[in-house]
Amino acid sequence: MQLSPRKNPASLRTGLALAAASLLGPRAASATQDVEVGSGVLVYTEPGRVSALEAVALVTRNFWDKHKLSLRVVYDTLTGASPNGAVASRSPQTFTRPSGSGSYSVKAGETPLDDTFKDTRFAGSLTYDRPFLSAGRWNVGVQGSGEHDYLSIGASTGITREFDRKNTTLSLGVSGSRDEISPEGGVPTAFAEMGAATGRHEDDFVRGDDGEYDENGGEGSNDTKTVVDGVIGLTQVVSRTTLVRFNYSISNSSGYLNDPYKFLSVLYGPDDPSAGDPVTYLYEKRPDTHTKHSLYAQAKKRIASTTLDLSYRFLWDDWGITSHTAELKHRVPIGETVYFEPHVRLYEQTAADFYRTYLVSGDALPAEASADPRLGPMTAITVGNRVGGFHVGEQEFAVALEYYHQFLKDGDQPAYGSLEGLDLSEDMGAFMFRISHGWEP
Amino acid sequence: MKRLLFVCVAVSALAGSTSGCAHVGVDPWDRDILAEPEMSLDADAVDLGLDDHIYFSKEASSGGRGFGGGGCGCN
Amino acid sequence: MIQSIRVLGRFRRTVLFALTTTALLLGPALTPQVANSAETGSSAEEAPGWSGLTPILPEGLDLTGHAVYLDFWASWCPPCRKSFPWMAETAKTYGSAGLEVIAVCMDKDPKKAEKFLSSQGEIPFHIVYDPNGDVAKKYDLQGMPTSLLFGPDGKLLSRHEGFTEKDSEGLLTELNHLYPKATSKSEAH
Numbered sequence: 178m179q180l181s182p183r184k185n186p187a188s189l190r191t192g193l194a195l196a197a198a199s200l201l202g203p204r205a206a207s208a209t210q211d212v213e214v215g216s217g218v219l220v221y222t223e224p225g226r227v228s229a230l231e232a233v234a235l236v237t238r239n240f241w242d243k244h245k246l247s248l249r250v251v252y253d254t255l256t257g258a259s260p261n262g263a264v265a266s267r268s269p270q271t272f273t274r275p276s277g278s279g280s281y282s283v284k285a286g287e288t289p290l291d292d293t294f295k296d297t298r299f300a301g302s303l304t305y306d307r308p309f310l311s312a313g314r315w316n317v318g319v320q321g322s323g324e325h326d327y328l329s330i331g332a333s334t335g336i337t338r339e340f341d342r343k344n345t346t347l348s349l350g351v352s353g354s355r356d357e358i359s360p361e362g363g364v365p366t367a368f369a370e371m372g373a374a375t376g377r378h379e380d381d382f383v384r385g386d387d388g389e390y391d392e393n394g395g396e397g398s399n400d401t402k403t404v405v406d407g408v409i410g411l412t413q414v415v416s417r418t419t420l421v422r423f424n425y426s427i428s429n430s431s432g433y434l435n436d437p438y439k440f441l442s443v444l445y446g447p448d449d450p451s452a453g454d455p456v457t458y459l460y461e462k463r464p465d466t467h468t469k470h471s472l473y474a475q476a477k478k479r480i481a482s483t484t485l486d487l488s489y490r491f492l493w494d495d496w497g498i499t500s501h502t503a504e505l506k507h508r509v510p511i512g513e514t515v516y517f518e519p520h521v522r523l524y525e526q527t528a529a530d531f532y533r534t535y536l537v538s539g540d541a542l543p544a545e546a547s548a549d550p551r552l553g554p555m556t557a558i559t560v561g562n563r564v565g566g567f568h569v570g571e572q573e574f575a576v577a578l579e580y581y582h583q584f585l586k587d588g589d590q591p592a593y594g595s596l597e598g599l600d601l602s603e604d605m606g607a608f609m610f611r612i613s614h615g616w617e618p
Numbered sequence: 619m620k621r622l623l624f625v626c627v628a629v630s631a632l633a634g635s636t637s638g639c640a641h642v643g644v645d646p647w648d649r650d651i652l653a654e655p656e657m658s659l660d661a662d663a664v665d666l667g668l669d670d671h672i673y674f675s676k677e678a679s680s681g682g683r684g685f686g687g688g689g690c691g692c693n
Numbered sequence: 694m695i696q697s698i699r700v701l702g703r704f705r706r707t708v709l710f711a712l713t714t715t716a717l718l719l720g721p722a723l724t725p726q727v728a729n730s731a732e733t734g735s736s737a738e739e740a741p742g743w744s745g746l747t748p749i750l751p752e753g754l755d756l757t758g759h760a761v762y763l764d765f766w767a768s769w770c771p772p773c774r775k776s777f778p779w780m781a782e783t784a785k786t787y788g789s790a791g792l793e794v795i796a797v798c799m800d801k802d803p804k805k806a807e808k809f810l811s812s813q814g815e816i817p818f819h820i821v822y823d824p825n826g827d828v829a830k831k832y833d834l835q836g837m838p839t840s841l842l843f844g845p846d847g848k849l850l851s852r853h854e855g856f857t858e859k860d861s862e863g864l865l866t867e868l869n870h871l872y873p874k875a876t877s878k879s880e881a882h
Contacts, residue, residue: 217664221672233666242857251670338705344643348684410684416650422659423639424684473682477657484656492679500679508656516656526678551678563665577665583676609672613664646834647799647826653769692770692837692855 185486191431217613223605224289224467227257240575244307251300251322258290262439262548264535265289265603266422266455267595272370275438291438293402298324298575304333313338320354326437329356331404348411351405357443359399359435367462368542371440418479425474430467435460442535443547445594452594455539461547463531469494484508496551497530514566520579522559528552534601551604554586577611653690728754742847745831746795749821755757760850761843762864765829767799768809771836776856779812783868784818790872791845796819799829799837842867 201370215235222228231253238246247596253340263270270283274293283289300322300425309315314337322329331354339346384508445451475488486506493499501524508518529552561579570576584604593602650692655661666683674680697709743761750756764780766773777796784794794817800806801824810816823829835854842850842864851867855859869875 213662217668219668219672231671233664233667235664242859257629259649326629341643342646348682395631406681413620414643414652418651420652420657420659422684424682426682426684448665469679471679471682475659477659479651488680490679493680498678500677502679524673524677529678543649551676557677585665587623611665613662615664619736645829646837646839647765647767647829649837650767650801664699690770690837692772
């Protein structure tokens with residue numbers, strides 16, 4: 178005779194309700210319970226630009242036989258100046274604030290930054306993870322996130338199944354979200370002139386040729402975006418000291434994918450006496466669908482008493498972007514529990530097909546265009562170190578300091594006329610300081 | 619070209635998992651090192667989450683990590 | 694309006710794609726599931742009796758005529774650690790009736806095992822060591838902990854992977870069936 182490992186086939190709804198009750202209720206509810214708590218704070222600062230503070234708390238409650246309920250809460254706040262997409266100029270430039278009221282000026286020769294960024298975001302997710310069939314697990318979760326101009330709700334589910342004495346794990350996950358964007362000053366009409374964001378606008382300098390305007394323009398207007406993600410993964414134990422993982426992910430977004438706060442400079446053409454000077458600024462326009470694919474490989478390896486974590490991601494999408502991300506972490510113990518963990522991350526991306534440093538007055542308007550530096554060609558490096566393993570009672574702490582540098586490369590378009598000698602793709606540097614904490618009472 | 623790369627990786631991953639039955643992998647009692655928290659692929663989830671959010675908002679690429687696998691393999 | 698319908702169509706296609714992929718993974722996931730449980734069953738029947746333990750048993754310990762609860766554990770395995778108080782309780786309750794509890798330590802680092810054992814206070818059952826898995830191999834372990842219950846005749850009564858409350862309840866039922874006299878004592882506790 179064999180004892181059956183089967184669990185009570187409780188319905189999902191009951192399971193979630195009971196799980197929620199046991200997470201929030203008093204501790205004495207179950208005999209096999211245990212709780213894990215993790216939290217962290219990140220201070221991110223780009224000197225002279227944006228600063229952000231992000232706090233996260235993660236609570237996992239284990240209950241029944243290997244059921245888990247995890248609650249994650251994130252709060253972040255961001256202030257400071259961020260590139261608005263326009264190029265630097267020989268003379269000072271003035272931009273209308275996104276709200277439509279007031280303006281900000283940028284000195285000659287400087288990368289235009291919008292100083293109005295101030296945002297607070299709350300996000301939360303609840304995931305229920307339970308055994309599924311004999312060697313599998315199944316999870317289901319809901320998540321939401323909100324800012325003053327952005328609201329996102331989503332759901333996800335995934336399964337994992339183990340094979341060969343748990344040496345091989347196959348996993349599959351899908352998630353979907355529905356986002357609502359309600360920018361300050363309304364949704365700008367694609368390619369509308371700055372300051373005319375809330376209304377229809379035929380601009381005088383650049384002849385639009387597709388005439389496809391968003392139907393939703395106007396004060397207080399909003400638009401939506403739908404994102405569906407899928408991931409299929411394989412984890413393999415290679416040896417007593419080596420573990421590898423491979424993932425293929427696909428992500429499909431559709432709807433409003435523009436950044437409502439980004440402009441493109443329209444410049445006088447090379448033959449004009451004012452060649453390279455700005456004529457006007459247009460709101461950007463991206464395609465309304467985006468499909469990304471990525472392949473991810475990760476290896477963990479124990480070498481002597483140190484742990485090596487290597488990962489590589491290759492990503493490609495239908496916007497013409499390909500990127501490579503390689504990461505290395507090496508955890509070296511320097512005491513009973515304390516360790517150092519140096520970290521290096523290298524990143525490289527090619528530009529989106531519709532990325533433009535600027536538009537030229539008199540040229541036909543492209544079907545899509547964006548000068549968002551995040552869609553341009555770049556190389557980035559992160560170097561840092563984490564020191565962890567500090568114990569205070571049952572609490573464990575780690576601190577990390579990292580430096581992140583983006584080397585923005587010039588696009589295909591030349592710096593002509595008055596642009597010559599200006600930095601059209603200014604590098605960006607940021608410091609990151611993290612404190613993280615774990616607790617298993 | 620991209621498709622070719624994908625096929626290559628998929629095939630090698632598949633080959634890895636099937637040959638896994640014969641040579642790759644360990645016995646349940648050989649998981650002492652894999653059971654250590656720092657050998658978990660999802661170790662330091664809090665730090666990873668904070669970092670991912672930064673890169674998500676500063677670069678054109680995001681995601682890809684996935685979930686599951688490894689660990690102590692305890693029942 | 695037309696645009697939103699177009700978006701919805703695309704959304705449906707994506708969902709359809711996701712569902713198809715789920716079905717593709719679930720399909721193979723379900724099939725070996727059946728095969729696997731059958732395999733576990735047959736390996737349980739084929740597993741050697743407690744005689745497989747002979748090389749590592751303490752000298753002078755004769756298991757003949759005793760029911761044997763055999764547990765493979767390691768100090769790095771949380772559910773294994775969790776089962777220790779239960780094994781101690783079980784050894785106390787059924788030991789006088791004839792049950793022998795043998796816990797096979799699979800730790801490679803004896804220091805870690807010792808550290809854990811010293812935290813357990815009095816251990817009223819046998820601890821034996823199999824750091825290289827020579828004995829464990831004979832029992833075709835799929836995970837840790839694995840426990841096997843042999844009747845006084847040496848026949849395998851049950852095999853169990855993992856340790857949960859439900860498992861321990863099932864085992865107690867089994868033991869009560871073997872040693873009904875110890876039952877009243879156990880319930881009084």
